[in-house]
Amino acid sequence: MAKQKLVMIGNGMAGVRTIEDLIKENPDAYEITIFGKEPHPNYNRIQLSNVLQGDMSIEDIILNQLDWYETNKIQLFTGETVVDIDLDNKEVISDQGQRVAYDKLIFATGSSPFFIPVEGIDKQGIIGFRDVSDCEVMIKGAEEYQDAVVIGGGLLGLEAAKGLKNLGMNVSVVHLMPHLMERQLDAAAGAMLKQELEKQGINFLMEKQTVEVLGDERATGLRFKDGSEVKANLVVMAVGIVPNKELAQQAGIVTNRGIIVNDFMETNIEDHYAIGECAEHRGIAYGLVAPLYEQAKVLAKRLANVPTEPYEGSVTGTQLKVAGVDLYSAGEIEGDDQTKAIRVHNEFEGVYKKVLIRDNHVVGTVLYGETTESTRLFRMLSNKEDVRDMTSLSILQAAGEAEEDDVAAMADEVVVCGCNGVTKKTVVDAIHAHNLTSVNEVGGCTNAGRSCGRCKPLIGQILEHTLGDSFDGAAAKDAICSCTTLDRDEVVAEIKEKGLTSVKEVMHVLGWKNEEGCSKCNPALNYYLGMIYADYKDERDARLVNEKMHANIQKDGTYSVVPRMYGGVTTAEDLKKLAEVATKYEVPLVKLTGGQRIGLFGIKKQDLPSVWAELGMQSGYAYGKTLRTVKTCVGARFCRYGTQDSMGLGMELEKKFERIDTPHKFKMGVSACPRNCAESGIKDIGVVGIDGGWEIYVGGNGGTDLRAGDLLYTVKTKEEVMDIASAYLQYYRETGHYLERTSKWVERMGLDHIKSVIEDEKVRRELISRIDQTLERYNEPWQEAIESDEIQGKYYRPVVTN
Ligand SMILES: Cc1cc2nc3c(=O)[nH]c(=O)nc-3n(C[C@H](O)[C@H](O)[C@H](O)COP(=O)(O)OP(=O)(O)OC[C@H]3O[C@@H](n4cnc5c(N)ncnc54)[C@H](O)[C@@H]3O)c2cc1C
Numbered sequence: 001m002a003k004q005k006l007v008m009i010g011n012g013m014a015g016v017r018t019i020e021d022l023i024k025e026n027p028d029a030y031e032i033t034i035f036g037k038e039p040h041p042n043y044n045r046i047q048l049s050n051v052l053q054g055d056m057s058i059e060d061i062i063l064n065q066l067d068w069y070e071t072n073k074i075q076l077f078t079g080e081t082v083v084d085i086d087l088d089n090k091e092v093i094s095d096q097g098q099r100v101a102y103d104k105l106i107f108a109t110g111s112s113p114f115f116i117p118v119e120g121i122d123k124q125g126i127i128g129f130r131d132v133s134d135c136e137v138m139i140k141g142a143e144e145y146q147d148a149v150v151i152g153g154g155l156l157g158l159e160a161a162k163g164l165k166n167l168g169m170n171v172s173v174v175h176l177m178p179h180l181m182e183r184q185l186d187a188a189a190g191a192m193l194k195q196e197l198e199k200q201g202i203n204f205l206m207e208k209q210t211v212e213v214l215g216d217e218r219a220t221g222l223r224f225k226d227g228s229e230v231k232a233n234l235v236v237m238a239v240g241i242v243p244n245k246e247l248a249q250q251a252g253i254v255t256n257r258g259i260i261v262n263d264f265m266e267t268n269i270e271d272h273y274a275i276g277e278c279a280e281h282r283g284i285a286y287g288l289v290a291p292l293y294e295q296a297k298v299l300a301k302r303l304a305n306v307p308t309e310p311y312e313g314s315v316t317g318t319q320l321k322v323a324g325v326d327l328y329s330a331g332e333i334e335g336d337d338q339t340k341a342i343r344v345h346n347e348f349e350g351v352y353k354k355v356l357i358r359d360n361h362v363v364g365t366v367l368y369g370e371t372t373e374s375t376r377l378f379r380m381l382s383n384k385e386d387v388r389d390m391t392s393l394s395i396l397q398a399a400g401e402a403e404e405d406d407v408a409a410m411a412d413e414v415v416v417c418g419c420n421g422v423t424k425k426t427v428v429d430a431i432h433a434h435n436l437t438s439v440n441e442v443g444g445c446t447n448a449g450r451s452c453g454r455c456k457p458l459i460g461q462i463l464e465h466t467l468g469d470s471f472d473g474a475a476a477k478d479a480i481c482s483c484t485t486l487d488r489d490e491v492v493a494e495i496k497e498k499g500l501t502s503v504k505e506v507m508h509v510l511g512w513k514n515e516e517g518c519s520k521c522n523p524a525l526n527y528y529l530g531m532i533y534a535d536y537k538d539e540r541d542a543r544l545v546n547e548k549m550h551a552n553i554q555k556d557g558t559y560s561v562v563p564r565m566y567g568g569v570t571t572a573e574d575l576k577k578l579a580e581v582a583t584k585y586e587v588p589l590v591k592l593t594g595g596q597r598i599g600l601f602g603i604k605k606q607d608l609p610s611v612w613a614e615l616g617m618q619s620g621y622a623y624g625k626t627l628r629t630v631k632t633c634v635g636a637r638f639c640r641y642g643t644q645d646s647m648g649l650g651m652e653l654e655k656k657f658e659r660i661d662t663p664h665k666f667k668m669g670v671s672a673c674p675r676n677c678a679e680s681g682i683k684d685i686g687v688v689g690i691d692g693g694w695e696i697y698v699g700g701n702g703g704t705d706l707r708a709g710d711l712l713y714t715v716k717t718k719e720e721v722m723d724i725a726s727a728y729l730q731y732y733r734e735t736g737h738y739l740e741r742t743s744k745w746v747e748r749m750g751l752d753h754i755k756s757v758i759e760d761e762k763v764r765r766e767l768i769s770r771i772d773q774t775l776e777r778y779n780e781p782w783q784e785a786i787e788s789d790e791i792q793g794k795y796y797r798p799v800v801t802n
């Protein structure tokens with residue numbers, strides 16, 4: 001018997017999830033055709049905020065690669081829009097003139113951004129934030145223009161604003177109401193959010209009604225009802241969305257705000273269904289994936305002819321995906337005469353929690369600054385749990401504890417992944433049935449974690465609990481330490497995705513087993529945070545002892561002091577100072593180091609600040625995971641073989657990159673001819689002068705893992721050396737594992753791959769720009785210690801005991 005033909009209009013998140021579920025129910029039920037207006041396979045629209053913020057690429061957010069469609073024999077037409085439906089003949093008609101017949105038709109057309117109908121709204125430079133192309137326009141706009149305005153201070157507007165800010169624009173958010181996200185937050189939480197985002201450099205224009213877009217062809221600004229104006233060459237509309245219902249409406253299907261469906265996602269015309277944001281169910285068109293995926297399950301079963309419960313609507317919870325903001329909101333926000341509120345407002349710690357209760361049931365919650373209770377409160381809310389026997393404190397505090405501390409105590413029916421409605425039991429069953437050992441594998445099997453990603457740490461804990469020792473065995477190989485099961489890439493991705501900004505926050509949010517962390521993860525997390533955020537405020541206490549002290553501890557408990565001698569060059573003045581200090585403090589050993597400088601060994605901890613003050617020199621970071629030295633030969637200035645100014649280039653390199661944090665220590669060498677007196681062949685970056693230029697070697701190592709450097713490039717000028725060194729160093733910073741030397745990193749990444757990255761002009765420029773931004777954050781640590789009584793008290797004064 002010929003298969004029935006199923007056509008779906010729209011290749012987005014809700015629609016494709018329906019097809020995935022349908023295939024699981026019955027892979028052979030239909031011959032499936034999908035039309036997608038966008039040129040991409042189905043991708044995770046939720047993560048567009050991360051694409052805009054530069055943390056992910058389009059490739060990273062693809063949910064179904066093209067081979068998924070092929071494997072499942074789905075005919076996919078991308079970049080093709082359905083423009084009409086012939087209901088009588090059951091055919092869809094595309095903008096490319098294609099007619100495709102169907103037995104059943106699904107509308108999965110999503111929504112479009114709402115554009116406020118004001119004068120000038122059709123000018124250039126005004127866009128929504130809905131798809132990949134919008135992201136591309138914004139990213140390009142940020143390269144050309146300075147001033148961006150986002151209209152709408154809701155979820156989408158704030159995520160757009162943060163993305164544009166990260167792209168280096170001046171960003172103002174125009175909001176109609178007195179506080180931000182008024183659909184999700186009350187005034188108190190809204191004010192806290194505004195304050196945090198202002199700290200992050202976003203400007204707010206509250207209670208402003210836009211009446212006109214200024215400018216000729218392109219927007220130059222906005223005018224408001226009160227007569228005031230703001231400059232803007234890029235305007236992002238984020239004032240809500242409108243379901244794409246026109247096609248259905250044209251065809252005679254009943255619509256209201258969206259396409260009206262019953263509890264089985266059926267429209268008023270047989271064999272015609274609607275799913276996702278374009279559908280209106282019991283008066284609601286949802287704009288979050290969790291309810292849409294619930295709808296998808298029901299529709300998939302309906303299409304597969306499998307009995308299903310009806311879809312009766314959803315309670316939704318939301319969070320904002322912006323760095324440094326931890327908020328959660330579900331259900332009612334303000335309450336009424338019948339509701340009682342439990343409220344905690346800790347202004348000192350920036351925490352606000354409100355739970356609304358009516359008739360002994362939680363009906364709403366707003367959390368700001370601390371959201372560990374969100375899953376539990378949401379469950380109480382959606383399950384309509386009776387709370388009459390609970391105290392107000394236990395309603396607030398009971399949440400989170402059991403889940404966090406004891407996965408074993410978590411009931412089977414607890415929803416682990418809110419976006420995808422996956423329970424603990426589903427995860428555990430999948431782990432057993434399919435021998436799953438990683439969070440990604442659980443996602444592949446159950447969908448848990450495949451949307452916003454907030455639940456991934458909890459899935460990790462369930463994996464660990466379920467597999468016990470065998471999980472440790474499977475995960476330990478990659479986990480950054482035994483406090484977590486997450487590996488380096490997962491931790492970095494989570495930090496970016498959730499906008500985590502401190503070591504403690506990472507440990508807390510990602511469910512560290514040991515809340516203080518250990519000596520492995522503390523410095524590693526501090527490094528990764530500093531690598532991700534150019535303006536990161538270093539957490540000194542998270543560092544290893546030598547870096548914390550800014551001096552190398554010796555075997556007898558004393559310290560060494562090794563000041564910078566850029567390029568191994570010193571002066572009589574500096575030598576005199578070193579001699580005076582060595583005499584005054586009775587320094588037991590004055591030694592030339594392997595890196596061409598002079599070290600003072602055996603200095604008492606309490607003498608360190610005064611030694612540094614009297615030397616008046618810069619720290620040589622002989623203790624740091626950073627640039628140590630740039631060894632140079634005398635080069636063309638004095639040596640008869642020298643072809644280049646090796647000392648000049650070496651000093652320039654050292655001055656530029658001193659203090660930059662790297663995954664491990666980093667050494668450079670510059671020799672002015674292939675005789676290589678500065679041992680450039682065994683340096684992390686080694687530069688060798690040749691006639692008319694320089695050779696740049698990378699990945700060399702003269703330590704325990706002896707390795708000769710690989711030739712990366714031959715260039716003509718010093719400027720090119722500086723650029724390549726910048727890009728190379730930054731790429732190592734961004735992809736290296738903490739404590740991985742470049743000799744290992746080059747082998748892991750592959751020299752050809754590194755070359756291809758650096759050769760891409762755009763990528764190279766971006767890497768250089770990021771390292772330049774990061775370099776701005778460093779101060780001279782010895783100077784800081786000299787000037788700060790607090791630092792001296794905390795780190796260098798002896799502890800007095802009575
Ligand atoms: C930046 C951003 C961040 C978000 N963050 C979150 C979040 O954190 N959490 C959350 O739950 N939700 C979030 N959302 C909302 C979530 O992405 C949507 O709810 C979800 O994508 C809706 O799925 P859908 O399939 O209904 O629509 P879509 O994913 O929009 O898919 C519809 C597809 O249909 C195509 N289409 C439309 N008309 C036609 C036609 N005539 N012919 C062919 N193709 C057509 C469209 O081009 C589109 O590709 C976010 C949305 C955005 C834009």
Ligand SMILES: NC(=O)c1ccc[n+]([C@@H]2O[C@H](COP(=O)([O-])OP(=O)(O)OC[C@H]3O[C@@H](n4cnc5c(N)ncnc54)[C@H](O)[C@@H]3O)[C@@H](O)[C@H]2O)c1
Nearest residue numbers: 152153154155156157174175176238239240287319320321
């Ligand atoms: N983190 C998330 O869950 C997330 C992130 C992004 C988008 N989304 C979804 O995407 C959809 C669109 O988001 P959204 O933020 O555009 O919609 P929204 O309706 O949630 O917020 C729009 C905001 O714009 C304000 N506004 C309306 N008219 C205005 C005007 N003329 N001037 C200034 N402000 C005005 C409103 O007061 C409101 O706060 C929603 O469904 C949302 O749930 C969710």
Ligand code: SF4
Nearest residue numbers: 633639642673676677
């Ligand atoms: S590397 Fe060449 S230029 Fe430099 S000191 Fe040695 S011989 Fe002279």
Ligand code: FES
Nearest residue numbers: 417419451452453
């Ligand atoms: S809660 Fe969003 S992916 Fe699991």
